[in-house]
Amino acid sequence: MxxxxxxxxxxxxxxxxxxxxxxxxxxxxxxxxxxxxxxxxxxxxxxxxxxxxxxxxxxxxxxxxxxxxxxxxxxxxxxxxxxxxxxxxxxxxxxxxxxxxxxKVIPFEFIIRGYLFGSLYETYEKNCHTPIEPSSPEAEWIKDLPKGLKKGEELKKPAFTPTTKADKGHDLPCTVSDIEKSVGLKTAKFVIENSLKIYSEAREIAFKRGLVLADTKLEWGISDSKTIIIDELLTPDSSRYWDVKQYKSGVLEQFDKQIVRDWLLKSGWDRKSSPPELPADIIEQTQARYIELLERLTGEKI
Ligand SMILES: Nc1ncnc2c1ncn2[C@@H]1O[C@H](COP(=O)(O)OP(=O)(O)OP(=O)(O)O)[C@@H](O)[C@H]1O
Ligand SMILES: [Mg+2]
CATH class of the missing domain: 3.30.200.20 (Phosphorylase Kinase; domain 1)
Structure with a gap:
């Protein structure tokens, strides 16, 4: 190593x-x-x-x-x-x-999801038991979803589930109208449409390489009065990738820090104090997942 x-x-x-x-x-x-x-x-x-x-x-x-x-x-x-x-x-x-x-960073995270997973799944699931306040941003996230979807299920149409981009603390769910108020109707339309376009194109490319691109987060900025994609693009830090074969057999293991997250959850860490040292095998397994994704996606050996 x-x-x-x-x-x-x-x-x-x-x-x-x-x-x-x-x-x-x-x-x-x-x-x-x-x-x-x-x-x-x-x-x-x-x-x-x-x-x-x-x-x-x-x-x-x-x-x-x-x-x-x-x-x-x-x-x-x-x-x-x-x-x-x-x-x-x-x-x-x-x-x-x-x-x-x-x-100039547009202060929102443009999250597009093709599958019911992560916080969209949590919101959907919660709404099945206790209906979500209709005026809340999460209600907008799930308003077009039919009843009876299962965790990990492919959505008919990708969902746009934006959040704020907080300087400190957690990003919070927000609505299309929050984005419109911040950047104006025209720019909002441009970034949302193009975020969806990027996700759909990337999803097809990934699929041909045996990967399900479950969701992604894009960031946008304005430079010289042009609206452009900034930050990283479709990396495992910003996106969820699954293996197509595993997905079809019902296993949803991500090519990213899921190994670290799972280990942290089991470690008893309180998520308030400094995080614990990671064992060597967790570091190695995580690295192997990142390398596998790079090789499968790009065909490039590291
Ligand atoms: N073209 C750009 N112009 C201005 N800022 C950018 C640009 N591209 C990326 N950034 C900012 O640079 C930072 C990238 O660093 P990094 O990925 O380590 O941050 P992060 O910890 O994920 O995010 P943050 O610090 O925003 O919580 C992000 O804050 C991103 O918004
Ligand atoms: Mg980042």
């Missing part, structure tokens, strides 16, 4: 330190996004990284950004070789960077 990269410190102006990425400002128009191997679960960054995770996420994002070019995105390049201050960090940064257009 190669050495994991948990901490990244570059001689550039730090713009933001995310849970997974360090973001530097190259100039007034460009940012450098560097993906570390950090892994977060339940909104906490785990004490140990997963070796190569940042490389895998960047390669998967690149695969999708290059295939889904019809929709405008923030990518300028996947290399920082031309930045003189970074010459001595070349090995560390290889396949971990995205040079992107600095954007």
């Amino acid at each position: 190669s050495t994991a990269v948990a901490k990244i410190e570059l001689p550039l102006k730090l713009f933001k330190s995310g849970k997974v990425r360090e973001i530097y400002e190259l100039d007034s128009e460009r940012l450098l996004l560097v993906a570390s191997d950090r892994i977060s679960a339940f909104d906490y960054v785990m004490p140990q990284p997963i070796p190569l995770k940042g490389v895998i996420l960047t390669k998967i994002s690149r695969f999708w950004f290059e295939r889904l070019k019809d929709v405008p995105n923030h990518i300028i390049s996947f290399s920082c070789d031309e930045i003189p201050q970074l010459a001595k960090f070349k090995n560390l940064l290889k396949d971990r960077v995205m040079v992107v257009r600095k954007s």
Whole structure:
């Protein structure tokens, strides 16, 4: 296993330190996004990284950004070789960077789901027992869903289940009208339609590779008065992938941090204090899932 990269410190102006990425400002128009191997679960960054995770996420994002070019995105390049201050960090940064257009982030998470799972399933299930307040955002999420759907079932039409993008704390469910009020009718229509388009196109491509793309989260920003996709694209950190054969036999195991989440739930951690150290086999199994997804999706060996 190669050495994991948990901490990244570059001689550039730090713009933001995310849970997974360090973001530097190259100039007034460009940012450098560097993906570390950090892994977060339940909104906490785990004490140990997963070796190569940042490389895998960047390669998967690149695969999708290059295939889904019809929709405008923030990518300028996947290399920082031309930045003189970074010459001595070349090995560390290889396949971990995205040079992107600095954007004003639209403060919502654009979540599209093709299957009844995760928080959509929880909402649907809850509504079966105690009807959800009709004016709540979750009521809008489930309003078109017929009765009697099972967990993991494919939806007739993908569902749009947006949330706010909170700086601190949890993201909260919201409605289309919240987005319209924030960015205006025209931009809201554009981002919602294109989020659905990206999901549908990616889902078909993934399916041909034996993968079910159950759902995804997109982020959008505005740069130079153009609305563009920002952040990562269709990575296992932002999307749920299942194996088609397993799916058909009723097993819904994700190609992502599910192994870490399951272990944390069993560990007795209270989800308030610092998270516990992950055992070596949990780190290895998680890495293996990320590698398998990269290889199956892109055909690329790491
Ligand atoms: N083109 C862009 N312009 C401005 N900000 C961007 C751009 N692309 C991505 N970002 C922001 O960079 C951050 C990515 O870092 P990372 O994935 O580590 O964050 P996160 O921990 O997932 O999210 P957050 O810090 O928002 O909770 C996100 O906050 C994202 O909104
Ligand atoms: Mg992120």
